[in-house]
Amino acid sequence: MITKLYNKNNSIDTLQAIADVLNDGGIIIYPTDTMYAIGCHALKERPIERICKLKKIDPRKHHLSIICYDLSTISEYAKVSNNTFKLMKRNLPGPFTFILKADSRLPKIFRNRKEVGIRVPDNDIIREICKMIDAPILSTTLPLEDGEDLEYVTDPELIHEKFGREVDIVIDGGIGGIEPSTVVNCCEDEAEIVRQGKGILDE
Numbered sequence: 729m730i731t732k733l734y735n736k737n738n739s740i741d742t743l744q745a746i747a748d749v750l751n752d753g754g755i756i757i758y759p760t761d762t763m764y765a766i767g768c769h770a771l772k773e774r775p776i777e778r779i780c781k782l783k784k785i786d787p788r789k790h791h792l793s794i795i796c797y798d799l800s801t802i803s804e805y806a807k808v809s810n811n812t813f814k815l816m817k818r819n820l821p822g823p824f825t826f827i828l829k830a831d832s833r834l835p836k837i838f839r840n841r842k843e844v845g846i847r848v849p850d851n852d853i854i855r856e857i858c859k860m861i862d863a864p865i866l867s868t869t870l871p872l873e874d875g876e877d878l879e880y881v882t883d884p885e886l887i888h889e890k891f892g893r894e895v896d897i898v899i900d901g902g903i904g905g906i907e908p909s910t911v912v913n914c915c916e917d918e919a920e921i922v923r924q925g926k927g928i929l930d931e
Contacts, residue, residue: 730888732900733853747860749896755779757887758857759901760795761850762823762909762926763869764881766895770794770805770864773835782894783871787837793825793845794834794864797855802846805831805864812914815931821850823927827913843915853901869908878906 731742746756750769755778757766766782768775780787796802799817806828808816816826830844838844847867849855858865870881870891880886884900892898910927913920921929 730898730900735852743860750861754896756897757895758854758899759904762905764904765867767865767867770866773837776837776866791845793867795847795867796864797858805834818930820848823909825909825911
C-alpha cells in the first residue's frame, strides 16, 4: 500500500491509520530530510527483528537509530549531557544522527549495543507520525544492492514496487535524497563526527 503525504495539512485520519499500523507492529517506509528510510514503532521488539532480517543485519553489532518528535523526548530514551543537549539544540531538527548512550526504556535489542542513534529530522511527515504514536520510530536506510539504480531508494513508486510486499505502508513524500545524515558520536566528553553527510554541524 502506498500513501501520499505532504509536509503540511495532512488528513488526521490518514496519519492515524499509519499510527495504527505502527502500534499494531507494522513496518513502514517514509521520507526524512536525507534519504527514504524503513522503520517501525521503536518500543516493539518483533517488528525491529523483522527489519533486521529484511536488511540482513545483526542488531547486536549494527547501530540502530530512532527518530524522536523533538528534543524534549530524547532524554526519555538516551542519556544526554548538558553540552550534548546544547549541541543538539543548535542543530536539530536537521540531517544529523547523534550517537548517545541508550536508556533502559528502549527494548532489549537496543540495550545489547548500549548506544543508540538519535534523529530529529527536518521533515514534518515522520515527526508528526512520531507525535501520533507518542513514541520514537526505529529508522534505518533502505537496502540497496551493489550496482542497483539509486531510483529504487529515492522514487516512492519504485520503492513501493521493490519493497511493497515486505512492508505495510510506503509513504510517498516526493523524491528522496541520496546523501545520508551526518553522524556525531556524543558518548564521550568531546563530540566527534564519525561520518560527514548532508548536515554541516554548528559546533
